[in-house]
Amino acid sequence: MVLALFRRFTSSRSDRRVEPRGTRIDGRISLGGRDYLLKDWSRRGFSAVGVGADHYPGDKVALTVEVELEGEPLVFDCRAVVVWVDRERKELAGVFVDLDLRIQERIMRALFARRAEEQNLGAPLHV
Secondary structure (H helix, E strand, C coil), X not given: CHHHHHHXXXXXXXXXXXXXXXXXXXXXXXXXXXXXXXXXXXXXXXXXECCCCCCCCCCEEEEEEEXXXXXXXXXXXXXXXXXXXXXXXXXXXXXXXXXXHHHHHHHHHHHHHHHHHHCCCCXXXXX
């Protein structure tokens, strides 16, 4: 257990991520009546920029996510738990709670399609 805690605090965030993440996105979240740009996201969570000091790790929040996927907007309301807050960089990350499976599938298809496009693999991969 001590080793797991040590690894958690010495590893960078990106090293701990298991899910494929989208970093080239046009999207935002609405949280507490304010809009914030998405920095990256996956089917399990997100990080946003421009966030003030209103939230702390462990907070449960209701939010709306708006993202352009394959030229079509994906908009959904959901709940999330705040995982980390960087007050200096004004960033916040959270994990989605009870996100509908159909929305998760759309996110994954979009992430894999974008990855294939960026790697010039031609047709998008299907999940």
